[in-house]
Amino acid sequence: MHLYLALTLQVLWTGVCQAAMQHYPATWGHYDVCKSQVYSDEGLTWDYMACQPEAADMTKYLKVMLDPPNITCGNPPETYCALENPYMCNNECDASTEELAHPPELMFDIEGRNPTTFWQSTSWKRYPKALLVNITLSWNKTIELTDDIVLTFESGRPEQMVLEKSLDYGRTWQPYQFYATDCLDAFTMEPKTVQDLTQHTLLDIICTEDYSRGYVWKYDKTVRFEIKDRFALFAGPRLHNMASLYGQLDTTKNLRDFFTITDLRIRLLRPATGATMVDENNLSRYFYAISDIKVQGRCKCNLHANSCVFDKEKLSCECEHNTTGPDCGRCKRNYQGRAWSAGSYLPIPKGTANICIPNNIGPVNCECFGHSNRCSYIELLNTVICVSCKHNTRGQHCQLCKLGFFRNASAELDDENVCIARVCDNELMRCQNGGVCISNVRCNCPSAYTGLLCEKPRCESGLGGCRGADSGQPPLRPPSSFGPLLLLLGSALL
Template identity: 65%
Template sequence: MACQPEAALLTRFLKIRLDPPNSTCGEPPEMYCTLENPYMCNNECDARTPELAHPPELMLDGEGRVPNTFWQSVSWKPFPDPLLVNITLSWGKSIELTEDIVITFESGRPEQMILEKSLDHGRTWQPYQFYAADCLNSFGMEPRSASDLRPASVLDIICTEEYSRGYVWKLENTVRFEIQERFALFGGPLLRDMASLYGRLDTTKDLRDFFTLTDLRLRLLRPATGPTRVDPLNLSKYFYAISNLDIRGRCRCNLHANNCVLENGKLSCECEHNTTGLDCERCKKGFQGRPWRAGSYLPIPKGTANVCEASGGEQNCQCFGHSNRCSYLDLLSTAVCVNCKHNTRGRHCQLCRLGYHRNPSAQLDHHNVCLDCKCNPDGSLHHRCNDTGYCDCKAGATGPKCDRCLPGYYWHKGCQASVCDNLLSRCENGGVCEDNGRCLCPTPYTGLLCEKVQCRKGAAGCVSQSPRDPTLHRVLLSLTALLIVANGRIPL
């Protein structure tokens, strides 16, 4: 298979942070009651006594210890203000989840909480899943479960009531984020068809990123309250307590490393294929002969390494024959082609210069790959064109090169609006101006400006379709006749 580190328990490598910082019980010491028996209040939390303290790191120690160890929050003393606690888990690098996230609560499971993830070390967050006893009331979402998902909805963010409605908390104390149920949509039951799953991870947009993160955040919004309303006289029985976090996955090395190591408290990939970086996310200096790409699972079962190639030389620069020299840019950590020929441009001479467009019949390495746009300077807005060679035309112009006029315009150093007399009148009803002097009218229109409907023989009087006032039009026609007579064009 394509090289990648083995999956492992990732809680060994994370750092944990609480917000607000004073969310942990024990300062000052406090007595707690149990949810199922509000009169049993003999659980003390005291941060000064190791046997009675419940710090956050006890979420990460092994299960099965007797007595059980767990982190515990302060009680809900500020009620009715919400008891809000954010638990942030950070790895310092990208990881890929491979199994379900399982959170074991020592208290009742929260009635409202959100699991979130970050891909940029906590700068931005996005929800992974919502949990509530009543999804519609809590988050305005219809309840769904992971079993409702289908291949087309595998990336959906859902709200589930499955883990928040039960009150037998000693028997039902885990909350899950189902990873493997989503994997099974492509790999089949029990993930027997891993080749199909890996193929989907390679070809389905955003699927691999969905299971990738640098940080997780658990937002605890409302503790378990049991089947009755909150008792304001006994708030010591409402709190959060987590005894274990089970998060399994692998370092994300973009399929360029088989191993991930912990050095100086930080995880990093042992990069291969001439790659470097925390996640093997770029080519080494001197190996920018072609753009960096993540490794591929395909073809299965071998995969494709997409090795970074040495810089220098026409082939290694990957300039498609349009340049024979590369320059390494430290700022971009990559090499770019210098002095692209044949009217090309771009990091790899893969684009056309402004004023040229891609020749659809030529390969990228052909010397005639870019053709001149040849936009008419009088009819186009500028000399550039789109990828198909069409120019941006001025008003009235048309055609791929903007060298023709639309109806109602005529060509004179560009397309000018057609007028048919000295009064700048325009032909109506689809008429076309000829020689800037008379209108050629389509059927059934007639008149000097195509403003009338042609009368049929024997039909009653025809009514003009022109929006122009008929009286004013008769006056204009009379003025036109007088001008003709005055100029001597018709003998009296």
């Protein structure tokens, strides 16, 4: 029997997390512990489990870059007009005055203040030349998105924009979603919404008019990339079946990659104009302003770490399972006894850790005769043992029977019935009244006795030995070795 000490360890782990950097309330359950100590037949050992860091606010760890670099307003100072009222031009931007400056970091500060703080671009002075701005968010680390990306625009939402992602630190880019008041006109794409997607089309890149159409900026300022709606295609409407999503993520690399990024790029292509015609006489009405960007995610550690540290401006996983690298993406030196592989989400709730094992262990022998599919590496003994042997088995390879169970001589080692609770045993003389134990399964009783252990006298007419069985009294029990003799004697006397 294994005694799990996971709870104690979790407490210890929490301490480690806090010391390292971050610890967030568990929201997704499971996978928060990489290993726990277990008592097995071989003594105190480690049991390894797939694990991952908690989801967190990832905007704390990014670098933001604007292109063109001088696109932020205020140098030289400018005066802006309200989009809905060209005669209301009291909005000043001056980079040299803190209260009037709108630098990029104001997209990531804590909101809730009044008035809101925001980044703002220069105005559309060079109309009709397009007012283009790229905002690049870089983590220098692969992260997995866990919630919607939400951009909050302080003036109108852009009439055209593209959200892009990179998986290779900004070398190559792919679109995530197109946004336009008119998708056909802007990108020659049919307008769609996330609700049009199915499990089969989840990876399709769509153009949506949901976040651009209609001039209602006062009420709706957000532009979203809907992560949770996409998750829900597998996990159900309230994400109640994450196991199903995890199962898909385990087996479908494209799906995993879809939610994985190292960088995001917001390409602003055309600001809100509020009307069909751009007012060329008052271009100070047209600009971009973003007050908040939300990116929730977690460090990608390939299910080999449950914490991630931010040190020297860089995120990296605190790798377990003898793995290493910023994403725990390879085996440590001297632990390359088998090919690296990511931990697996399945089976729920523990997943399979797929730990790296030492070089000198020889061929990996997670051989458990079909009584377990999980092995644990014991560093002290430099050996791999089966964990959680089923079918009443135990031992390094589940090759022994648990206490109280006996080897079924008629079954092979990989038979589910290899260990059975037993009836008898010749050494302990458990068969009574001279019975003989046959293959530990049954007692071969002398003719005058019956019962599992030959404990009952046989109640045949003319035999007086089972008197008590009829009267409800306990039968008279002669000493077992004399039983047959006395019975013979009794019958001779009658």
